Amino acid sequence: MATRPKGRTIDRRNREPEILAAAIEVFHKKGYAAASLRDVADIVGVLKGSLYHYISSKEELLARICVESHKQSSMIMQESLDSADTPLDQLRTFLHKTAIWYLTNIERVHIYFNEGKWLTGDRLEEVRTQGREFHAFIRSLIDRARSEDRIRTDVDPRVAAQLIIGALNNISTWYRPDGLYSPEEIAGIYTDMTLASLANPVPGLVSA
Amino acid sequence: MATRPKGRTIDRRNREPEILAAAIEVFHKKGYAAASLRDVADIVGVLKGSLYHYISSKEELLARICVESHKQSSMIMQESLDSADTPLDQLRTFLHKTAIWYLTNIERVHIYFNEGKWLTGDRLEEVRTQGREFHAFIRSLIDRARSEDRIRTDVDPRVAAQLIIGALNNISTWYRPDGLYSPEEIAGIYTDMTLASLANPVPGLVSA
Amino acid sequence: MATRPKGRTIDRRNREPEILAAAIEVFHKKGYAAASLRDVADIVGVLKGSLYHYISSKEELLARICVESHKQSSMIMQESLDSADTPLDQLRTFLHKTAIWYLTNIERVHIYFNEGKWLTGDRLEEVRTQGREFHAFIRSLIDRARSEDRIRTDVDPRVAAQLIIGALNNISTWYRPDGLYSPEEIAGIYTDMTLASLANPVPGLVSA
Amino acid sequence: MATRPKGRTIDRRNREPEILAAAIEVFHKKGYAAASLRDVADIVGVLKGSLYHYISSKEELLARICVESHKQSSMIMQESLDSADTPLDQLRTFLHKTAIWYLTNIERVHIYFNEGKWLTGDRLEEVRTQGREFHAFIRSLIDRARSEDRIRTDVDPRVAAQLIIGALNNISTWYRPDGLYSPEEIAGIYTDMTLASLANPVPGLVSA
DNA sequence: TATGAATGAGAGTTCATTCAT
DNA sequence: TATGAATGAACTCTCATTCAT
Numbered sequence: 067m068a069t070r071p072k073g074r075t076i077d078r079r080n081r082e083p084e085i086l087a088a089a090i091e092v093f094h095k096k097g098y099a100a101a102s103l104r105d106v107a108d109i110v111g112v113l114k115g116s117l118y119h120y121i122s123s124k125e126e127l128l129a130r131i132c133v134e135s136h137k138q139s140s141m142i143m144q145e146s147l148d149s150a151d152t153p154l155d156q157l158r159t160f161l162h163k164t165a166i167w168y169l170t171n172i173e174r175v176h177i178y179f180n181e182g183k184w185l186t187g188d189r190l191e192e193v194r195t196q197g198r199e200f201h202a203f204i205r206s207l208i209d210r211a212r213s214e215d216r217i218r219t220d221v222d223p224r225v226a227a228q229l230i231i232g233a234l235n236n237i238s239t240w241y242r243p244d245g246l247y248s249p250e251e252i253a254g255i256y257t258d259m260t261l262a263s264l265a266n267p268v269p270g271l272v273s274a
Numbered sequence: 275m276a277t278r279p280k281g282r283t284i285d286r287r288n289r290e291p292e293i294l295a296a297a298i299e300v301f302h303k304k305g306y307a308a309a310s311l312r313d314v315a316d317i318v319g320v321l322k323g324s325l326y327h328y329i330s331s332k333e334e335l336l337a338r339i340c341v342e343s344h345k346q347s348s349m350i351m352q353e354s355l356d357s358a359d360t361p362l363d364q365l366r367t368f369l370h371k372t373a374i375w376y377l378t379n380i381e382r383v384h385i386y387f388n389e390g391k392w393l394t395g396d397r398l399e400e401v402r403t404q405g406r407e408f409h410a411f412i413r414s415l416i417d418r419a420r421s422e423d424r425i426r427t428d429v430d431p432r433v434a435a436q437l438i439i440g441a442l443n444n445i446s447t448w449y450r451p452d453g454l455y456s457p458e459e460i461a462g463i464y465t466d467m468t469l470a471s472l473a474n475p476v477p478g479l480v481s482a
Numbered sequence: 483m484a485t486r487p488k489g490r491t492i493d494r495r496n497r498e499p500e501i502l503a504a505a506i507e508v509f510h511k512k513g514y515a516a517a518s519l520r521d522v523a524d525i526v527g528v529l530k531g532s533l534y535h536y537i538s539s540k541e542e543l544l545a546r547i548c549v550e551s552h553k554q555s556s557m558i559m560q561e562s563l564d565s566a567d568t569p570l571d572q573l574r575t576f577l578h579k580t581a582i583w584y585l586t587n588i589e590r591v592h593i594y595f596n597e598g599k600w601l602t603g604d605r606l607e608e609v610r611t612q613g614r615e616f617h618a619f620i621r622s623l624i625d626r627a628r629s630e631d632r633i634r635t636d637v638d639p640r641v642a643a644q645l646i647i648g649a650l651n652n653i654s655t656w657y658r659p660d661g662l663y664s665p666e667e668i669a670g671i672y673t674d675m676t677l678a679s680l681a682n683p684v685p686g687l688v689s690a
Numbered sequence: 691m692a693t694r695p696k697g698r699t700i701d702r703r704n705r706e707p708e709i710l711a712a713a714i715e716v717f718h719k720k721g722y723a724a725a726s727l728r729d730v731a732d733i734v735g736v737l738k739g740s741l742y743h744y745i746s747s748k749e750e751l752l753a754r755i756c757v758e759s760h761k762q763s764s765m766i767m768q769e770s771l772d773s774a775d776t777p778l779d780q781l782r783t784f785l786h787k788t789a790i791w792y793l794t795n796i797e798r799v800h801i802y803f804n805e806g807k808w809l810t811g812d813r814l815e816e817v818r819t820q821g822r823e824f825h826a827f828i829r830s831l832i833d834r835a836r837s838e839d840r841i842r843t844d845v846d847p848r849v850a851a852q853l854i855i856g857a858l859n860n861i862s863t864w865y866r867p868d869g870l871y872s873p874e875e876i877a878g879i880y881t882d883m884t885l886a887s888l889a890n891p892v893p894g895l896v897s898a
Numbered sequence: 899t900a901t902g903a904a905t906g907a908g909a910g911t912t913c914a915t916t917c918a919t
Numbered sequence: 920t921a922t923g924a925a926t927g928a929a930c931t932c933t934c935a936t937t938c939a940t
Contacts, residue, residue, distance in 0.1 A: 081899095099308035102934065115937080116900050124935065218470075221463045225455060229464060232444030233437045240436045247433060255429045256437060262426075263471035289924080310909065323911075324925050332910065497903085516723035518930065531932075532904050540931065634886075637879045641871060645880060648860030649853045656852045663849060671845045672853060678842075679887035705920095726913065739916080740921050748914065 082120050084110050089127045094173035094238075098128055098181040128181065129189045135171075135178035136196050142167060143203050153210035154217065154261075160207065161230070162257045168237055169249035176238035201227050208264065217264040230260050290328050292318050297335045302381035302446075306336055306389040336389065337397050343379075343386035344404050350375060351411050361418035362425065362469075368415070369438070370465045376445055377457035384446035409435050416472065425472040438468050498536050500526050505543045510589035510654075514544055514597040544597065545605050551587075551594035552612050558583060559619055569626035570633065570677075576623070577646070578673045584653055585665035592654035617643050624680065633680040646676050706744050708734050713751045718797035718862075722752055722805040752805065753813045759795075759802035760820050766791060767827050777834035778841065778885075784831070785854070786881045792861055793873035800862035825851050832888065841888040854884050 088109035092101045103124055107114045121127050146160035168175045182193035201224075208223040233256065241252065296317035300309045311332055315322040329335050354368035376383045390401035416431040441464065449460065504525035508517045519540055523530040537543050562576035584591045598609035621643040627633045649672065657668065712733035716725045727748055731738045745751050770784035792799045806817035829851040835841045857880065865876065 097305070097307055099305055103936090104934080113901060114935085115902070118936075119899060221467060222455065222459075225460055225463045226467065228445075228448045229441045229467060232447070233441040235447070236440030236444050237436075239440070239443070247430070251430075252433055255433045259429060259434065259437060259471035262473060263467035265470060265473075311911090312909085320924090321926060322909095323913085323927075326911070327924060513721070513723055515721055519932090520930085528903090529905060530930095531906075531934090534932070535903060637883060638871070638875075641876055641879045642883065644861075644864045645857045645883060648863070649857040651863070652856030652860050653852075655856070655859070663846070667846075668849055671849045675845060675850065675853060675887035678889060679883035681886060681889075727915090728913080737922060738914085739923070742915075743920060 081110060081112070085117060085120050086127070086130060090131055090173045090177060093128065093131070093177050093181055098177070098184045125185060125189070128177070129185060131174055131177050132182050132185070132189075132193050132196075135174055136193075138167060138171075139164070139178070139196075139200065152216070153207045153214065157204070157207040157211065158257060158261060160204070161234075161260055162253050165234060165237070165253035165256045166249055168234060169241060169252055172238050172241060172243070179235045180238070201231060204230060211264075216266070218266050221264075226264065230263075233260070289318060289320070293325060293328050294335070294338060298339055298381045298385060301336065301339070301385050301389055306385070306392045333393060333397070336385070337393060339382055340386050340390050340393070340397075340401055340404075343382055344401075346375060346379075347372070347386070347404075347408065360424070361415045361422065365412070365415040365419065366465055366469060368412070369442075369468055370461050373442060373445070373461035373464045374457055376442060377449060377460055380446050380449060380451065387443045388446070409439060412438060419472075424474075426474050429472075434472065438471075441468070497526060497528070501533060501536050502543070502546060506547055506589045506593060509544065509547070509593050509597055514593070514600045541601060541605070544593070545601060547590055547593050548598050548601070548605075548609055548612075551590055552609075554583060554587075555580070555594070555612075555616065568632070569623045569630065573620070573623040573627065574673055574677060576620070577650075577676055578669050581650060581653070581669035581672045582665055584650060585657060585668055588654050588657060588659065595651045596654070617647060620646060627680075632682075634682050637680075642680065646679075649676070705734060705736070709741060709744050710751070710754060714755055714797045714801060717752065717755070717801050717805055722801070722808045749809060749813070752801070753809060755798055756802050756806050756809070756813075756817050756820075759798055760817075762791060762795075763788070763802070763820075763824065776840070777831045777838065781828070781831040781835060782881055782885060784828070785858075785884055786877050789858060789861075789877035789880045790873055792858060793865060793876055796862050796865060796867070803859045804862070825855060828854060835888075840890075842890050845888075850888065854887075857884070 085106065088106045089101075091109065092105045095101075096105070103117055104114050106127075107117055110117075121130075142160065142163045146156050146163060149159045150156045182197070183190075185193055205223045205227040208217065208226060211217045212219055212223065237252070237256075293314065296314045297309075299317065300313045303309075304313070311322045311325055314335075315325055318325075329338075350368065350371045354364050354371060357367045358364045390405070391398075393401055413431045413435040416425065416434060419425045420427055420431065445460070445464075455463075501522065504522045505517075507525065508521045511517075512521070519533055520530045522543075523533055526533075537546075558576065558579045562572050562579060565575045566572045598613070599606070601609055621639045624633065624639040624642060628635055628639065653668070653672075709730065712730045713725075715733065716729045719725075720729070727741055728738050730751075731741055734741075745754075766784065766787045770780050770787060773783045774780045806821070807814075809817055825848075829847045832841065832847040832850060836843055836847065861876070861880075871879075
């Protein structure tokens, strides 16, 4: 007969999510350049060659991770705009939400922020554009807050945005999920310090 | 005649500095893992095998870069302690000097901060120890400033130190020597914002 | 038609045995140190990189050859003990069987005896231990034969064992399968001469 | 003045013997194929390239070692012929002298016997011819002793010679200068056992 | 869908040898 | 005589990718 014998149930679940999860783990641990597809396949429990039923290349794997992260990031932007009326409160919300998101998805978000540079061609352009948008979003909030006299005007918003992003971006190099602080605590400190760094200077406060 | 008879003048100068410079360039541009010694050799203008007259391994090249950077970093720490009396002023000096150093040696310092993780064995231990010392230095200044009531006490110094280092650490991802701002300007902004982020909070300043 | 439509039939059989056989040939002919995996791959008809589907390193190839040879050697020891009652007869059997084994597997046994030294780490220890066991086996038979007054007592059993092994060990340097003598003939001569060299001396026989 | 200043005495002794000695050490320890000229140069205390003032190639170094050993070997042959009247006594002398020579020059003689195969072209032919002569010398003594009814006639002289040489040849794999036995003791045992192995068989001696 | 064999390019590294100085 | 820089070929090993089965 041509029908499959029922006895043997081959594992036919869709392995895409598993592969993506494994790739996230490996790309995070080793970095994209040093990661090998064999590592990914080993985690999934499949042979290297078999991955190509789900992906078309190593780079595509990276691209998918970045695309998905970008969607989440975009959602956070929108939510932040919706959450408050003033740009300063929107910024506060955005920083806090983003930090929480980062800390609770440390592997994938690290990849999004730090390994996207390995993409090529259009995908590289796309991820770069997204990075610029991310940066522009923060800068525009700073700009608007500034025009409402809520924050200091003596620092360039572009540079300020880069420094703010940088502190965030670097969290994955030191944060340990099993460490002393919860994502909420760290996100709180990050948000507080960042806003303080933008605050209107009060004469004689910490100056020399 | 006094001129050399043969047309082709082969360069017989010591190429160690050239090789180090080329390695710094390549490791910075591609990252250590993705960088190849062929890239380095191409820049120097020799075959990759010829590099081994000057180095014993690719890793050793990386180690040399890190060791030299560490020396400079240590000097800055000492200078900062000598430069002022209060921990807050010492911190200010340290942040400013370090930022200037980073911005004017962006490639090598980037490697020191971000690629040292690729070292192995004792060298890895060493670079990790150095990283902890760097962090401990900042934290201890924060601790002492705190005990003198000069800065806020509501954020954990460890986390604060990590965020401060993170912003610095990440500069290499966005700074362009041919950009709008000079190292001095950026270092100034970085120092100002960082100190502001540690300042004693003034009620009602930027809070919701 | 029943025949395969495409002209070129690619061999999809498991090539492990082929690779082992090729390695034995190459390691024997050139010595392990001078042998290259390209030689092995050429014989098998694949690219050298392809060998790594079957082996994990050149050394592992050598180790496999040695392990298999050791098994055979151990079997011969056991068979020899089982084959006779007196240590002298056991020795005779052992020498004869071992010589036959060597002569009919000249390449692999040569490698086992002479190239195992290139192994490293635990594998080197193992092959050294095996060598000591081989030596101890012969020496113990000599010891026991001596205590039964069957052989001479004026030569040290350790040195005697080394010389006996040495003559055997060296066969691969001169034996040619297509030569004048069969393995059986050579093994017979080897056994006879060796036992005679251990015989109780008869006064005036060949002495000065 | 054109004369050399006397103060600085450059080491101008002829380094040929040193280089040869170093090569012997290295070739013995690692085997010719795995030995590198850098090892040799390191021992001499000179740079790799400088060796080429004394040698024309790595192979030539090996050739010199073999040539010198061959001279010594030839001398022993002649001395042995001169030392006694009967072939059996000549053989005894030869085996003993050769064993002593081997044991007291273990490194160079090991190379002569075991590494000469790495030579190429005419030099390889030469060393092979020498090996054949060595073998032929022993075989002819056995032949002559046989025709005088001094030794057994039931083993082929060619095979016997190979086995006798083999035991000798292999000494370098186990002899340690700091071991239990002196060269004289080992040479004595070797000679005794070898002659016993050639003795006329006495019925019932060690046979089953 | 999954395998496993194979590819081809490229990695880091070693080495005998050459040669201007 | 000796140096030290450089070569070029070979080496072991890794990897993304392909494809017949």
